[in-house]
Amino acid sequence: MLTNYLKIAWRTLRKQQGFTIINIFGLAVGLACCMLIMLYVLDELSFDRYNAKADRIYRVQSDIKFGGNDMHFAAAPDPLGPTLKKDYPQVEQFVRLHQRGTWLVKRAGETTNLREANITFADSTLFDVFTLPFVSGDPKRALAEPNSVVISESAAKRHFGNQNPIGQPMVFENTKIFKVSGVMRDMPQNSHFHSDFFLSMRNDDYPWGQWLSINHHTYILLKPGQAGAPTDPAVFAKNFDTILKKYVGPQAMQVLGTSMEQFQKAGNQVKFWLLPLTDIHLHSKQQVELAPNGDIQYVYIFSAVALFILLIACINFMNLATARSANRAKEVGVRKVMGSERQQLIGQFMTESVLTTLLAMILACGMVVLALPSFNTIAGKQMSIVQLVSPYYLPLLIALPIVVGLLAGSYPAFFLSSFQPIKVLKGGTAFRNINRSFKSADLRSGLVVFQFMMSVVLIVGTIIVYRQITYIQTKNVGFKRDQLLTVNGVYSLGKQAETFKQEVMRLPGVVSGSISGFLPTPSNRNDMAFFAEGESSRNKGVNMQTWGVDYDYIKTLAMQLVQGRDFSRAFGADSSGIILNEAAVKVLGFKDPIGKRVWRFDDPQGKTQKTYTIIGIVKNFHFESLRRNIGALSLVLDANSGAASFRLSSTNLPTLMKEVEARWKQLAPDQPFSYQFMDDSFDEMYRAEQRVGTIALTFAALAILIACLGLFGLAAFMAEQRTKEIGVRKVLGASVGSIIGLLSKDFLKLVLISIVIASPIAWYAMGQWLEDFAYKIDIEWWMFLLAGLLAVGIALLTVSFQSVKAALMNPVKSLRSE
Template identity: 80%
Template sequence: MLLNYLKIAWRTLRKQKGFTFINIFGLATGLACCMLIMLYVLDELSFDRYNEKADRIYRVQSDIKFGGNDMHFAVSPDPIGPTLKKDYPQVEQFARLHQEGTWSVKRTGEPTNLREDNITFADSTLFEVFTLPLVSGDSKRALAEPNSVVISESAAKRHFGNQNPMGKTLVFNDRRTFKVTGVMRDMPKNAHFQSNFFLSMLNDDYTWGQWLSNNHHTYILMKPGTDAQAFAKNFDTVIEKYVGPQALQFIGSSMDQFRKAGNSIGFWLIPLTDIHLHSKQQVELAPNGDIQYVYIFSAVALFILLIACINFMNLATARSANRAREVGVRKVMGSERQQLIGQFMTESVLTTILAMLLALFMVGLALPGFNSIAAKELSISQLASPYYVPLLILLPIVVGLLAGSYPALFLSSFQPITVLKGKVNVSFRSAGLRSGLVVFQFMMSVILIVGTIIVYRQITYIQSKSLGFNRDKMLTIYGVYSIGNQAESFRQEVLKLPGVVNGSISGYLPTPSNRSDNSFFAEGQSDMNKGVSMQSWAVDHNYVKTMGMKLVQGRDFSRNFGSDSSGIILNEAAVQVFGFKNPIGKRVWRYNDAQLKERKTFTVVGVVKNFHFESLRRNIGALSMFLDSNSGAASFRLSSNDLPALIKQIEAKWRQVAPGQAFSYQFMDDSFNQLYRAEQRIGTIALTFAVLAILIACLGLFGLAAFMAEQRTKEIGIRKVLGASIPNLIGLLSKDFLKLVLIAILIATPIAWYMMNQWLADFAYKIEIEWWMFALAGLLAIGIALATVSFQSIKAALMNPIKSLRSE
């Protein structure tokens, strides 16, 4: 019986080539979109799960409210890991990371440095907590000694070629030498942090034991069976026992007084596998994903698949009149309804299997472009894994049964006497289910269109918003510390080049860069609980001018004022938090050492207009700038129209003062845009799937238009005989669809408004959702619908009435 069903199904599909192609292509497109999104979502959900002990690893997070700032850090005090292991038997092990960013690295004896990212200091316990297999070396001893480094296989290849790197030395920043004591496999891409170089934490130049400073990413490995939520309650005890005494020394008050002043300190645990999608803390090791996008794309995948299934139903129903006589003859010949349902369901499943094969081909073609947009390294070979194969087998069967259920029940319900007399009448206008399906299709299409418009408007707003500094043609050169005392002479030489307007040397930039948070106090402040926590940047005399920042009070730093060595420039947010009405000349101080013994006092010489130095998701916080050397980077304001030629000239100056040092640069525009690369990717992906969803929905409309034209052929013929014009007929045939699209727009508008408001809530600076965005989405949907329907409407209106009425 099944073989007979398959033979008839295959013959039917071959006979109706146009119908079959549209059906298979629509389903294949929906399935391909679903598989692409499925690969993306499962990759996002897989982060850090490669760790064998992932279910027992947690990171300690810090929430601090002090000095007018509400701070949420992914870092915590350096002693918290060792203390938790010492005081609580539930903690099996801990490991700390202190990421240093980009350094110059070369093999000892080599003249040329390579720029290496994500240089990281790590405890020797790193390999006990994380699953980072070593191909060479002893994981327990690899980082136990000072001046030791564990490198990845790819880093070993870059620096040592085919030689064995074990025991050989690498020079970091031309001044620190480390011996290679281990080679590990390259870290998986689905890790929330990446590093090719782990240096011994014993070499971290840091004053240890600071409970009030948060600079280390601390991970703890719990013993099996430990309830992490219950364990986290111990942090209250840790704060009272260890943080409290240092706070008392620092601010001169107890933790109770500290809290009564409106301040707070708290620690909490986040599971390792939640970090990538759920952590929105400051000072992350790398940009994280967002669980919100996983939910959104999962819903999009489901809706696109449903739209494709709806199309199948509509297209199958559109052929109902043509197959009505077939059903009638089969019933007269003795076929039962169950057999007819089995036949139509077999056709549906066969169509879906063919669509799945085409979808796999589409996925293979689309993956390179999708990877480029989504910044992933997905492969079609992943679909052959044990997790995907059962899904790939079940998906076409489930989709086939789902998509074919309604047509099968619908077609098999025809009465043989009625259809054989040619009296079957399946009215389009009374088909509430099919109308509801069209409304659903275009509702989703309108939501996707609105979402795409708002995402792109927000990204455009971010990129064009005045940031309080000028990032246009601002070139940043990294690793200037490698040239030591020649940094200033390099700046002077570059300034001599035509097209270079100004230059400054500082590693603190108003884009993702170094940060240094300190607590400042107004002179004479007796209540230490009222300190101001703000970022403090070491800059040079040219910084404000080079960055194009605007002073609203006072003056810039000047070499004409020797007292500026103890001067400070505040931003407007800092002035507001301090409560200064006339800030110029006011004096503020901070502790200048980790032991909280030495104070340094600054005099306010200027106030700079607020500028954005973090993501626009955050409000502008308090910030200060003071004169000090920091040669992390050199920034130059350029005016040349031939930037590539000018960059070559700057590189030549670099080679003169830094032979063998890598020339690494980036335009500040590019650095700023990296903050929002995720949103740009999401916008592009959303636009792509919105277009595909609309394309699939249009196939469904095409099917319904064919169904409508087939059912109203005689009505159209009569109207033409009675004098109806072609435009009148086209309008008559199109108005039913227009009503459905308008209903879809009305339903989609509040849903889209709510969803996009939720998305925009993550941004402190955002666009307003305006009425024209919904109007534009609605007009696009109406235009697309009318364009789709018009082909069938015009074809039906142009039909010769003699042909449609001759049977009467």
């Protein structure tokens, strides 16, 4: 029976080649889109699940409200991890990570450094908590001794080639010597943090025991509870109240001179809480993350897009199958007269549907193989085609064509098998009534409306995403980020850093230059609490970013002073001067800030103070993502040589960059030369949104393509059904234009209805997306008009091809058979 079904199905598909090609290609594109998005979604959901103890690992998060700022950190105080392990038996182990950014690294005895990113200090318990397999060395002892480092396989190859690195010394920052104690496998891509170098925490130059400082990413491993289940994190988190009273409170009293109760009554707050390891990548929006995270919102959005595209493809199949049902009505009648039962007919038509879907799946797999490299580039992933046959993905891959085939073929199968043979075979009025019902089916109209509704939602979404990205890229951020060159790692020049700056300043095309470790791009920050002089309560301080800069910083970045003056070498007292931004002045409550004095603690114990005089107010500028409001910030004079920034006016940048590199090589021939432009660094903060925009645009275009394929097939069928009507109209004098309008108007009505339905859906969905940004565009009426015009234009072009073809047909041919 199945063999017979397959033979008939194959013959039917070959007989209706145009119909078959449209169906298979439309389904293939829909399935390929669905498979690509499934790969993306599964990759996002897989983060950190490679850890064998992932279900028991939690990161301690810190929420602090102080000095007019609400701060949400992915880190915790340095003593918290050891204290939790010591005081609470539910904690099996802890580990702290302290990322130190980019360092210069080389083998001992070598002269040339490599610039390595994400150098991380870690406790020796790192490998007890996380699953990081070793290639060589003992993970139990690897970081137990000071001056030890564990490196990845990739780092070992870069620095040692094929030699065994165990026991070999390496030099960090030209001064710090560490001995390689272990080589681990490269960390998986689906990890929320990455590092090629883990250094012993015993060498971290840090003032330990600071309960009021948030600098260490702290993870705890909870013991299994009853029946092997992990300890309930919500129950365990209640212990943080005790931690605050027992440890944080006394240090707050010592430094701030106030109890935790008084601290909280003043409107301040300190809160610790636990976040599951597997939730970090998609659910954490904390500050000072170890690496940029994903967003669960995008997983939901792309899952919905995959479902909608698949539904659009299935709708095409159902529309075209039911539309051509009239041509198969007599076939059904003959089969029933010859003894075929309804379930046999259903089986026949379902076999055709599944066969079509299987052919589409084969084509879709080929499309995925070809498209995956480009999709990886757009999505910023490293997904492999091998994942398609992984144990997690293969069942979905097998089930997908069967489910889609049954779903897409169910309605046509039940619809076709329900024909009554006597009405079909005797023809006349009864058959014409059936035929007429095919042409005016409400279901097909509803399905077309649904297709274009989803397409319009995707078009509107794409327009708004790109408008927001354009707004971000063109918004006045309070400084000029174009033509601003940043040379990294200037600290490696030592005392020659200022010489390098002056040498570059002499080059034609260089307007000004500054050396500072702080720039308004993603980087390490330095938060400090400041208090107005004479303030009686230390609960009313201002927590603000404090950046050490030089005399030329404000000029080089083209920031605007709204009051007072810039730092000047003519004023020796400027070493104790401070420049605040407008947000800091507002929180401090100064009406006339120039000349006022503020102070901060000069040591972690709060025993000494340092006082500054406000000499200037800089206009607010964005130093974080536009998702956040501008916070309080201060600038002070400090010899911090992290990077050199140069304002350029040259139009011949390649030549100028060669000259800058030449000056670098003269002073530091063995140090790598690394640079970037500020606008590139700024855009990097919004790389996720740019990727979302590109992906949304791509899939919106594909969804419209699939919808148009269905519309094209339906238009061809409707033109075929009305061939004789068109012939009669032409004989009676109808123009080509009137016939085109006649055939097009019904479809355009459906598209207009879809626009009306899609607009409020798109407005709500994109409004929710924009809520993540503190600075955002307004959703305007013209965006929906543009999306609607695009949808109407695309639909009109699709339908018009068949309409013009039918309108230009010789009426003699269409009426000859009457």
